[in-house]
Amino acid sequence: MFYLQAFSHSLLHALKNLFPIIAVVVFFQLLILQQIPENIFVMAAGLLIVAVGVALFLQGLELSIFPVGKSLSNQFARKGSVPVLLSFGFAMGFSAVVAEPALIAVAQQAEEISEGKIKALTLRILVAVSVGLVVALGVFRTIFGYPLQWLMIIGYIVVVIITWFAPPEIVGLAYDSGGVTTNIVTVPLIAALGIGLAASIRGRNPLLDGFGLVALAVMVPMITVQLYGIVVYSGAPADPVALPTEAQTGTVDQTPVLLGMLLDLAGMVRDVLPIIITILFFQYLVLRRGLTNPRKILFGFALVVLGLYAFVVGLKLGLFPIGTSMARQLMGMEGYIFVYLFAFMIGFATTMAEPALIAIGHQAEQAAAGTINGNAIRLIVAVGVAMGITLGVHRIISGDSIHHYIIGGYILVIVLTALAPRYIIPLAYDLGGVTTSEVTVPLVTALGIGLASSIEGRNVLIDGFGLIAFASIFPIVTVMSYAIIVEMLAKQRKTDP
Incomplete structure (x- = not known):
């Protein structure tokens, strides 16, 4: 009965969060x-399936990934072994x-569009190793209390x-x-690892020291993939890139519906399975302890898994077809004003409905003991x-160079x-x-490739x-700007008589 009530609450919450997307579509x-x-x-x-998926997913997080991640962090912290933690x-x-x-999707598109110069598997392994190393670095930072801002400043100077x-x-x-390394599974898990570790070490603040692992996981792949590109393209002239076909962009799918559903479900299991194996390995073989309440976990x-599956199926049924159709029609209209408007509104709406943002916003609110709303x-990030x-x-x-925009942004x-x-x-x-x-990446990637394919003289x-990069930079800008303004106003109120 408790689980049913919790699910009903999560479902209503998810429906409310989907309202911005519905409003944009209408x-x-x-x-x-x-x-x-x-x-x-x-x-x-x-859309209803999306809401059900989000509700199931969030409830599953509360029963499994969040408590297990925090428990493992606490146990490793008490064990006091830095090599094991790393x-x-x-x-x-x-x-x-x-x-x-x-x-996987971005890597496959890159391999197809680059005509095999960029290898999808190499790119995936390179990014995964980068994230693994950087999470270990983040754990090291949390243990020894090094301030995040200096790591980020130095890191982004290197990126630039x-x-x-x-x-x-x-x-x-x-x-x-770098942007796609964080999804609605990895973000809560990595955040739970950092917060749990910070909460278990004396003198650490969960808000100051618990967050930051996700940021590092986004930054370092930007460096390693660019180094990979320098090696791949060193001495080779830029070849003209053929525009992707419908099969390459994923707009045509010949897979039978039932088989596609089974493949999607298998994909969800595949996404969660490495995390489960890692947790079981460290829980049973390293710590040599059983899970508390394993049935609940x-x-x-x-x-x-079911929530992720329903979420993706709902997106394919409810959002992707209409989003693709509207993008094509808007690009066919005279001028680009409605393309800009669509980009702004769909970016705002999808972010407001983003499950990972909902989850980490809730964690931040708890870690800050109510000082952060x-x-x-969510609203500031969506803007x-x-x-x-x-x-x-x-x-x-x-047709401007992405170098100038990215460098200026960072x-x-x-x-x-x-x-x-x-x-x-x-x-x-x-x-x-x-x-x-999962909400933002497919829509944004399709929009970028669709625009580049439709405008003469553009190289796909x-x-x-690059649109995902812009979607990652500006939330950092708006959140920090908001904090700076709030602090300035607070100081001004104190000084005013």
Whole structure:
């Protein structure tokens, strides 16, 4: 009965979070395109399935991944073995990312569009190893209390320098690869690891020291993938890249419906399985202890898998068809004003409905003991994503170099990092990572490739990728700017008589 009540509450919450997406769809269909979709009932059912999936997923997190992640962190902290903690961090980061569906999709598109120069498997392994190493580095930082801002400032200075020398074919892909490493499974798990570890070490603050692992997991793959691109494209002239066909962009799917559903379910199990194996390995073989209440945890993992499956199925039925159709129609209209408007509104709406953002916002609210409002953070992040995607769309339309936009964006981030209150920095960087998971990535990637394919003179590999990078940068900017303004106003109120 308790689980049913919790599910009902989560379902109502999920339906409320989906309202912005529904509003955008209705607005564009009725007022801009002035059309009613033929499969409107299928799409409505898809939205309902999305809500059910989110509710199941969030309930599963509370029963399995969150408590297990925190418990393992606490046990390892009490054990006091730094090598074991670092090994656990690496294994957790690698296993959570290597089978990440968004990363697989981006890597496959990159291999096809680059005509085999970029190897999909190499890219995936490189990114997974990067994330594993960086989670281990984040664990090391939490243990010894090193401030995150200096790691991020130095790291992004390195990113900017490498971006300046990296070939244009790899820059957008590198930043997108960093963005897609965080999904609605990895973000809560990595966040739970950091918060649990910080809470179990004397003198550590969960808000200051617990967050930041997600940010590091986004940053380092940007460096390694650009280095990979420098090696791949060194001395080779940029070949013209053929526009992707419908089969390459995924707009045509010949897979039977039932088989496709089974493959999707198997994919969800595949995504969660490396995490389960890692947890069981460290729990039973390293700590040599059984799980407390294993049936409850197993039930929670089952809910996570079912929730992910329902979530993805609902997106395919409800959001992707209408999103693709509207994008094509809007690009066919005179001028690009409605493309900009669509980019802004869809960025805002998908972010507001992002399960990982909901989860980490809730964790931040708990860790900050009420000083941070989770709903306000979500709103600020959504505005940042909308601004970023809109600017990225403008870059594709104008044909400007991505180097200048990315370098300028991260220089701004570095400056804000030096000015922002210390308590907000880890959370701000993490929030930049959680905006690019299952809801946002497919829509944004399709929009970028679709625009680059439709505008004469654009190179799909150079211009089609990169929107995810913009969606990651600007939430960091808006959250830190918000914190700076709030702190300034608070100081002003104290000084005013």
